[in-house]
Amino acid sequence: MATETMTEKALEAAPPPSRSRRAALAWPIARRALTGVVTLWCISVIVFVATQAMPGDVAHIILGPGASSEQVAQLNQNLGLDQPLLSQYLDWLGNVLTGNMGDSIVSGQPVSELLSERIFNSATLTVIAMVFIIPLSLVIGLLAAVFRDKLLDRAYLGTSLIVTATPDFVIGSLVIALFGTVVFKVLPPVSLIPPGDAPWEHPRQLVMPLAVMVLVGVTYLSRLVRVSFIDVLESEYVQLAIIKGLSMRRILFLHALPNALAPSIPAASIMAAYTIAGSVVIEYLFAYPGIGSALVDAVAGHDLPMVQAIIMLMAAAFFCFNQLADLLGTLNKSR
Amino acid sequence: MIRTRPREQGVQAPPRNLTRRILTSPRTRLGLIMLLVMILFSVLGPFFAPHSPTAVLAKPYADPGDGLLLGADSLGRDILSRILSGGANLTWMAIAATFGGVALGTAIGLIAAYAGGIVDTLLMRVVDVMLTFPTIIMAILFISMVGPSRLILVVLVAIGLTPGMARVMRGAARPVIRREHVMWARTIGLSSSRILMREVLPSVTSPLLVETGLRLMWSVVGLASLSFLGFGVQPPASDWGLMVSENKDGLAIQPLAVFIPAVCVALFTIGGNLFAEGAARVIGRTEGARS
Numbered sequence: 176m177a178t179e180t181m182t183e184k185a186l187e188a189a190p191p192p193s194r195s196r197r198a199a200l201a202w203p204i205a206r207r208a209l210t211g212v213v214t215l216w217c218i219s220v221i222v223f224v225a226t227q228a229m230p231g232d233v234a235h236i237i238l239g240p241g242a243s244s245e246q247v248a249q250l251n252q253n254l255g256l257d258q259p260l261l262s263q264y265l266d267w268l269g270n271v272l273t274g275n276m277g278d279s280i281v282s283g284q285p286v287s288e289l290l291s292e293r294i295f296n297s298a299t300l301t302v303i304a305m306v307f308i309i310p311l312s313l314v315i316g317l318l319a320a321v322f323r324d325k326l327l328d329r330a331y332l333g334t335s336l337i338v339t340a341t342p343d344f345v346i347g348s349l350v351i352a353l354f355g356t357v358v359f360k361v362l363p364p365v366s367l368i369p370p371g372d373a374p375w376e377h378p379r380q381l382v383m384p385l386a387v388m389v390l391v392g393v394t395y396l397s398r399l400v401r402v403s404f405i406d407v408l409e410s411e412y413v414q415l416a417i418i419k420g421l422s423m424r425r426i427l428f429l430h431a432l433p434n435a436l437a438p439s440i441p442a443a444s445i446m447a448a449y450t451i452a453g454s455v456v457i458e459y460l461f462a463y464p465g466i467g468s469a470l471v472d473a474v475a476g477h478d479l480p481m482v483q484a485i486i487m488l489m490a491a492a493f494f495c496f497n498q499l500a501d502l503l504g505t506l507n508k509s510r
Numbered sequence: 511m512i513r514t515r516p517r518e519q520g521v522q523a524p525p526r527n528l529t530r531r532i533l534t535s536p537r538t539r540l541g542l543i544m545l546l547v548m549i550l551f552s553v554l555g556p557f558f559a560p561h562s563p564t565a566v567l568a569k570p571y572a573d574p575g576d577g578l579l580l581g582a583d584s585l586g587r588d589i590l591s592r593i594l595s596g597g598a599n600l601t602w603m604a605i606a607a608t609f610g611g612v613a614l615g616t617a618i619g620l621i622a623a624y625a626g627g628i629v630d631t632l633l634m635r636v637v638d639v640m641l642t643f644p645t646i647i648m649a650i651l652f653i654s655m656v657g658p659s660r661l662i663l664v665v666l667v668a669i670g671l672t673p674g675m676a677r678v679m680r681g682a683a684r685p686v687i688r689r690e691h692v693m694w695a696r697t698i699g700l701s702s703s704r705i706l707m708r709e710v711l712p713s714v715t716s717p718l719l720v721e722t723g724l725r726l727m728w729s730v731v732g733l734a735s736l737s738f739l740g741f742g743v744q745p746p747a748s749d750w751g752l753m754v755s756e757n758k759d760g761l762a763i764q765p766l767a768v769f770i771p772a773v774c775v776a777l778f779t780i781g782g783n784l785f786a787e788g789a790a791r792v793i794g795r796t797e798g799a800r801s
Contacts (some may be wrong), residue, residue, distance in 0.1 A: 210638075215590040217639045225651050308720075337776075342731045342784035346740045348754050351768065356762040364761070452644035456735050460758070471739055472655040486651050494642045 203505045207498055218490045219271065223264050226483050227256065254479070272488060275281035281473075286484045290330070290466065292370065297458070297465035299374045301450050304385055308392035309443055313436075315393060316400025317427065320435075323405060331397075338394040344454055347387045347460040354383060366461040384461045388450065396439065396446055403438040407431045441500040448496035451489050516785050528715055528762045531796055532789045541723070541784025548778040549605075552597030559591035563748040569786040571764040583767045584756050590695050592748040593770050599743050600750060600775075604665050604729040610668030611729070615675025619705050620714075621685035622676065634680070645670030645732055663742060667732050671725045682717040686710050716793045723786030725780045734775045 183196060238246055255266060270277065275284035319331045338346070355364030366380040367498050374381060407413060416426045455467035462468065463503055473481035532538050560577070561567060565587060580589040620635040626674060636725055649666040680739040685690060687710065695705045711718075736742035737751030750771035757767035 177655055189685065214639055218642065220645070221648075222651065226655055230683060307749055336783055336787060337780055340727055340731075340779040341776045342735050342738075342751075342779065344751070345776050348758060348768050348772050351758070352761055352765055357765045449644070452646050455646060455650070456739065459739055470650065474650060477654075482651070482654050486647060489647050490643055493644055493647075497642060 194458075203502060207502055211313070211494070211498055214494060215491060218494065219268055219487065220264075222430060222483055222486050222490070223267060225265065226479055227254075227263060228491065239308075262423040267483075269485075276484035279473075279478055279481050281476045281478045281481075283328050286480050289481070290469065290484060290488070293464060293466045293469045296368060296374050296468065298456055300381065300384060300388070300458075300463065300465060301447065301454070303381070304392060304450065305443070305447065307385070307389045308396060308446070311389065311393045311441070312396035312400050316397040316439075316508070317399065317404055317432075317435075319401040320404030320408060321423075321427070323408075328401075331401075335394045335398055339398075343387060343391060343456045344460055346390060347457060350383055350387055351460075364461075367462040368464050370464070378464075384457050384463055389459055392446055392450065395449075396442055398440045400435065400439050404431060404435040407435045410434075438504075440502040444480075444496050444500035444503060448493045448500070451496070522756075528719070531800075532719070532792050535788040535792045538785050538788030540647055540794065541781045541788055543788070544781030545726075545785060548597070548774070549601055552601040555594035555596075556598055559588075559594040561591040562744040563587065563589040563592045565597040571760045571767075573617060580766050580770075581676070581764055583753070583764070584760055589764070589767045589770070592753060593750075593774065596748040596750045596753055596771060597774060599660065599747070600730065600733055600737070600778075601785075603660060603667075603733050604726060604778075607664045607667035607671065607729045607733070608722065608726045610664065611671025612718070612725055614668065615672040616711075616718065618672065618676040618680045619679025619681075619682050620710055621786045623680045623687055624702065624706055624710065625689075630680075633676070634735075637676050640669075641677075642674035645728075646735060649732070649736055650741055653736075658736075658741050658744055660743065663733065665737065667729050670732065671728065675721060675725065678717060678721055679714060682714040683710055686713040697743055708778060716797060720786050720793065723782050727782030727786065730775065730779050730782065 221320060255263055258266070274287060276290075278284065279289055280285055282289065315331065319328045322328045351364050352358065354362045362382050363380055364383075366377075366384055367376055368380060370376050413426060413430055416430055421430075454465060455470055457463070458465040458467035459471045466488065469481065470485045470489070472478075473485060533542075556563075560579070560710040566585055567588055568576060568578060568582040568586045570582065570584055570586050571587060572578065578588050578590070580593075581590050583592060618633055618637070622630045645667065648670060649663070650740050652662065652666055691707045692705060697711050700708075733742055734749075734751035737749045738755045740752075740755065743749035743752055745756070753771040756773075757764065761768050
């Protein structure tokens with residue numbers, strides 16, 4: 176879905192033919208910035224409507240069914256829920272824009288303080304995963320394309336079909352069973368990072384969540400690399416290079432690689448976006464203290480300000496990576 | 511060599527033998543069989559469960575024996591019975607969500623393609639906004655407020671599937687709208703709904719079929735993942751995704767309580783993917799579009 180969406184969007188949003196290259200670049204960027212602001216605003220409305228403006232009493236959801244009416248009134252006042260909806264929304268939006276996400280209902284600490292370490296942990300995990308995913312995908316995609324329809328390629332396609340279809344939590348559970356508990360007991364089955372420590376101070380804890388993220392990511396990205404390599408290898412200039420008798424290595428690395436790389440870059444960005452959504456499952460499975468597991472905890476504890484903040488953050492990050500992918504795709508096309 | 515690929519205007523085989531054509535691929539057949547087996551297993555399983563899936567019958571993580579063929583789970587319930595009755599909810603919810611999402615997405619896509627102009631632009635903008643919200647995050651957001659009712663889960667997953675479906679179907683329908691038989695139907699003044707149902711829809715059955723297989727896979731993945739996170743089917747009811755998270759702490763003692771439900775989910779989704787990819791390949795080969 177992601178790729179075809181991307182290319183389709185890129186085609187639609189192709190800039191009008193312009194003489195200078197700078198104009199060709201400025202138009203898509205300006206257009207995207209504008210739709211970006213509108214979309215982020217839409218997201219804020221969705222998050223607000225789904226949480227604070229929900230029919231039914233938010234205070235009751237937070238406090239549980241056994242709450243007394245004074246408690247409910249008190250909480251309503253604290254959260255500003257007795258104000259008219261529009262002013263509630265404007266207050267909330269103003270706070271979000273100034274980075275003040277309120278206090279956690281469960282712990283009473285500011286949300287921004289609670290989340291900063293979680294965000295850092297999640298970002299670390301994602302960045303390390305991407306460092307492995309991108310080169311591995313390139314190599315695997317290239318090999319599969321070169322040995323197209325041979326045994327290697329078929330084995331690769333079969334494996335990727337299975338991995339793509341298998342939910343992350345299933346892959347994760349099997350990996351834990353294999354390396355953490357049942358077969359080999361070589362790695363810790365949960366990734367508890369003590370608060371205050373940087374994740375890389377505990378490399379053994381990171382291996383399994385990273386392995387799952389890399390496996391899923393490589394499967395997705397390498398398939399796109401494979402297809403773009405096959406396209407390039409079928410193109411006229413590579414055919415010409417083959418006829419000219421250039422060495423295969425020279426053709427692959429000098430001629431095919433740069434051209435096959437271009438469509439893979441936006442795909443990598445899309446993958447980063449999907450990693451954000453996928454992180455919820457993987458972090459929860461390994462009890463990794465990131466933003467995804469924070470969301471699960473916040474929902475379980477009815478911690479409204481935390482839920483709002485995390486979902487806004489995730490949606491915004493997801494959106495930004497998608498837009499980046501889109502933009503990179505358009506730039507490729509216009510080149 | 512450069513392979514020339516006939517584009518969309520090319521011959522499109524009549525949809526009547528589409529099913530037969532798709533079933534020539536062993537991959538599609540295998541996928542379909544896996545799907546049917548898993549659906550049958552989920553539907554008939556509860557009737558073969560030797561015990562109640564919610565009754566506590568032994569010590570937590572008890573070994574097989576005492577009439578418990580696979581042993582007991584984290585709370586001492588019969589693993590076999592829980593596995594047999596753990597797919598029913600997932601199956602009906604996934605199928606309902608898939609059909610809801612596919613129907614709504616197809617309707618939006620076809621209407622956008624047919625109407626064009628401002629309607630098209632507006633619908634696609636809405637679809638764009640919806641696409642910026644990952645399904646699982648949206649589902650968690652609403653479930654956190656409304657509570658995990660099964661119907662709401664189905665609706666949320668269906669809504670999550672809709673925008674992608676609308677995009678694909680709009681793309682597939684646009685060239686069809688410009689074909690002669692549709693223009694003829696427009697000229698003689700047939701109603702729009704009739705044209706869409708009788709003239710446009712039959713010409714886009716190939717992508718519809720492939721996309722339905724894919725969405726079924728995503729529905730199962732999404733619903734099972736939500737159950738795993740604790741936002742889906744609620745305990746004490748039995749559900750494969752839930753079983754994995756309930757028993758993951760006892761993985762070292764009772765691995766089967768995690769393994770079997772995990773593999774059940776995987777067989778279901780792999781079946782959906784095999785079907786979709788096999789169908790896409792056959793269609794790509796016979797209709798000349800790139801798969």
